[in-house]
Amino acid sequence: MALLSFLGAIQQVTGSCYLIESRDGARVLLDCGMRQGRREEEEGNRAPFAFDPKTLDAVVISHAHLDHTGLLPKLVAKGYRGPIFATEATCDLMELMLLDAANIQEKDAEWESKWRARLGKPPVNPLYTVADTENTLKRLHPLPYGQAHEVAKGVSVTYHDAGHILGSAIVELAVQDHHITRHLVFSGDLGNTCSPLMKDPATLTRADVVLLESTYGDRDHRCSADTLDELAEILQAAHRDGGNVLIPAFAVGRTQDLIYYLGRFYQEGRLPQQAVFLDSPMAIRANAIYSRYHGSFDPADRAELQAHGVKRVEDWLPILRTTPTPEESMAINRIKRGAIIIAGSGMCTGGRIVQHFKHNLWREECHIVFPGFQAKGTLGRAIVEGASTVRVLHQRIAVKAKVHTLGGFSAHAGQSQLLDWVKHFDHHPELYLVHGELEKMQALQAALRERLDWIANIPEPGEQIAL
Template sequence: MALLTFIGAIQEVTGSCYLLETRDGMRVLLECGMRQGRSASKGTRDNEASNAAPFPFDPKQLDAVVISHAHLDHSGLLPRLAKEGYSGPIYATESCCDLLELMLMDSAHIQEKDAEWENKWRARLNRPPVKPLYTLEDASRALNLRRRVSYGSTVEVARGIRVTFHNAGHILGSAIVEIEIHEFGLTRRLVFSGDLGSTCSPLMRTPTPLNRADVVLLESTYGDRDHRDGNETLLELAGILEQAQRDGGNVLIPSFAVGRTQDLLYYLGRFYQEGRLPQKMVYLDSPMAAQANNIYLRHANEFADADREYIRGTGTTRLDEWLPILRTTQSVDESMALNRIQSGAIIIAGSGMCTGGRIVHHLKHNLWREECHIVFPGFQAKGTLGRAIVDGAETVRILRQRISVRAKIHTLGGFSAHAGQSQLIQWVGHFEHKPELYLIHGEREKMDALQKALGDRLGWNANIPEPGDRIAI
C-alpha cells in the first residue's frame, strides 16, 4: 500500500507539494512549489524562511518529480531541489516545459538580485551577507532534468508508477495528473486536479473530466464562490475603460506574466477589433510576459477551438495585427518612461499580486491620483499589497513610502483562471463510486465552504488534511 504525505498548499494557496511512496521503495514528488504572499498563520518572512527550510525528505532519494503546471507556487522550488542534490527526471507537459524555463530562470534572477540588494544594506550595518535561495546555475541544472510528455500519453516515471497528463484548462500546459500505482498485483489510482481552469477562460480548453480514481486531490482556491458570468465581466471591463478615458487617467492592471496577461491581451484585442477600445495605447511592461506571449503563440494548437476560429475570422495571424496599439517595454528606462504618461494608457505589468515587479513603481505614480483606475483581474492572497488595496486600505506602503489610495479600485472575479465552486463540484462529480476526496490548495474558509457544498449537493464527505498528514492509497 502506497503512502501520500501532504507537505504544501495545505489550508493555504501556495507551496504545492506532495510525496508519494510505495512499499517497494519508490518515491515520487508531486509538485515542488514556492510559498508566496502570507497565510493567516504565517507572515511574509515566515514564508521566505519556509522556502529556505530543509525539505522534509531527502532530495537525493527521490526517483522522479511530476509538475502539473509552471506557476511558481507549483514549481518554484525545483532549482533548490536540484541544488540539494536531486538529479532524476522532472516530468511535465510539452508546453509546460517551455514555460518552466521562462519562470524558473526569471525567479532565479530575482533571487540573485534580491540577495545582492539585501547585502548592500547588510554591509552598511556590518551584518553577515545572505545567499540567494537559488541561482541561475541552479535553475539551469533543474531545467536540464525536464522530460516532456504530451497530453494523454502514459509514462512510467518510477517502477510501478505511471502518470498520464490531462488538460486542466488553467494556463498553457496545465495538467490534471492521473497516477496509477501498480504493486503486488494491485492497481490504485490517484488523481490530482492541479489548478482547474474556469470554463469562462479564453484560449484554454475545458478541463478534461475523469471518472475513475481511488483517491482525488481537489484544489479549492475559489471553493466558496462562483465567478461572475464572463460576458458580464467583459461588459464591466469595457465600462471601466470608457470611464477611465472620460476621467482622464490611466488604467493599471497588475497581472501574472503567464496566463492572465494572455487572457487580457485576447480580450483587449477583441475590443480593438470590434471598435470598443477607447484608449490609444496599451503597454505591456513585462519582458517576461512578452516572452510568454511567444510561447503561447508557438503552442496555439492547444487553444480552444472557438477562440482560435474567432481570431482566424478577423484575418489576423500575429499579435501586432490582433492588437496593433500594443507596445512592449524591455529596459528599465522604457518602463520608467511610462510614469510620465498622465492619461489615456492601459499599463499591464507584474506581479499579479503587487508583491514586486514593475507594477509597484506604476502604483507609486498612479495610486494617489483620483482620475486613475486600478483593475485587479485575479485572486489576491492574504498579506500581499494587492490584497491590502482590494480590502480597502486608505494608505499602503510602497517602496518605503506611504501612498494614499485615491484611484478607483476594481476587481474582476470573472477573469479568474481558477474554477469556481460549481465548476469544481461539476468536475469532481464525474468520478464514479465517490473515491476518497481531499481538499487542497485553498484557504481554510474556502475549503470549509466547498466541503459543505459537496456534502449538500453530492452527499460526498470531503476531507481537509493538516500539514504533514499521511494517507494510504
C-alpha cells in the same frame, strides 16, 4: 502499502507539494512549489525539505506557475538528480519562469546583503541561483497529454488538459501496490470554463483518491459577459476621468487573457484608450510561447483569431506596445492619461507594477483593475481590502485611485465548476481538498456534502495517508 504525504498547499493556496511512496520503494514528488504571500510563508521556502531530495526517483509537475514549480532549483541544489516530468508547453514556460525567479533571487539577496552590511550583519544567500536553475532545466522530460508513461518503478503518469494555462495538466498517477493498481488524480489548478484561449478541463471518471484544488471553493465567478461589460465600463470611466488604467497581471495566463479581451474590444470599437502597454519582459516572452502553441487553443477562439488573419495573440490588439527594457518602462510614467498598463507581478509583491503604483496610485483620476486572486499578506490584497495608504518602494502612498476587482477573469474554476468536474468520478473516491485558504475549503466541503452527498477531507500539513 503506498503512502501519500501532504507537504504543501495545505490549508493555503501556494506551495504545492506531495510525496508518493510505493511499497516497492519508488518515491515520486508531485509538484515542488514556492510559498507566496505573507512574509512568514515566504520564509518557509528556506526551510529544509521534509524529505531527502537525493532519495527521490522522479518529480512530476502539473503546470508552470511558481507556486507549483518555484522550488525545483532548490531541490536540485540540495542533491536531486532524477528526471522532472511535465507537458511540452509547461517545460517551455518553466524555462522562462524559473530563470526569471532565479534572477530575482540573486538580485534580492544582493540588495539585502548591502543593507545588512551597513548594519554590520552577515550577507544572505539567494534561495537558489541561475546556475542551479540551468542544472534544473537539463532534467526536464516533456510528455504529451493522454499517454501513460512510467516515471518510476511501478508508478506511471498520464496528463490531461486542465484548461488553466498553456500546458497545465490534471495529473493521473497509477501506483502499483503488490499486483493492485491504485489511481491518484490531482486536479492541479482547474481552469475557468469561461476563460479564453484554453480548452475546458478534461473530465475523468476513475480514481481511488482525488486531490481537488479549492482556491475559489467558496464562490462562483461572475459570468464572462457581465465581467467584460464591467471592464468596458471601467475603461470608459477612466477615459472620461482623464487617467490611466493599471492592471497587475500574472505574466503567464492572465496577461494573454487580457490581451485577447482588449483585442476584442478594439475590434468592436469599444476601446477608448490610445495605447496598451505590456510592461513585463517575462509576459512578452510568454506571448511568444503561447503563439508557438496556438494550435492547442480552444477551437472557437482559434477560429475567431484566424478569421481576422491573426496567429499571434498580440497581433489581435494593434495598439499594444511592449516595453522590455527598464528605460522603456520608465518612459511610460511620463504618460498621464489614456494608457492601459499591464505589468507584473500579479499580486503586486514586486515587479514593474510597483513603479507604476508610485506614479499613479495617489491620483484620483486613475483606475486600478485587479483581475484575479490576491493572497493574504500581499500588497494587492491590502489595496483590494480598502487600505487608505500602502507602503510602496519604502514610501507611504495614499490610495486615491479607483479600485476594481474582476473575479470573472480568474483562471481558476469557481465552486460550481469544481463540483461539476469532480462529480464525474464513479463511486465517490476518497476526496481531499488542497490549494485553498481554510475557510474556502470548508465552504467547498459543505457544498460537496449538501449537493453531492460526498464527505471531503481537509488534510493537515504533513499528514500522511495510505493510498
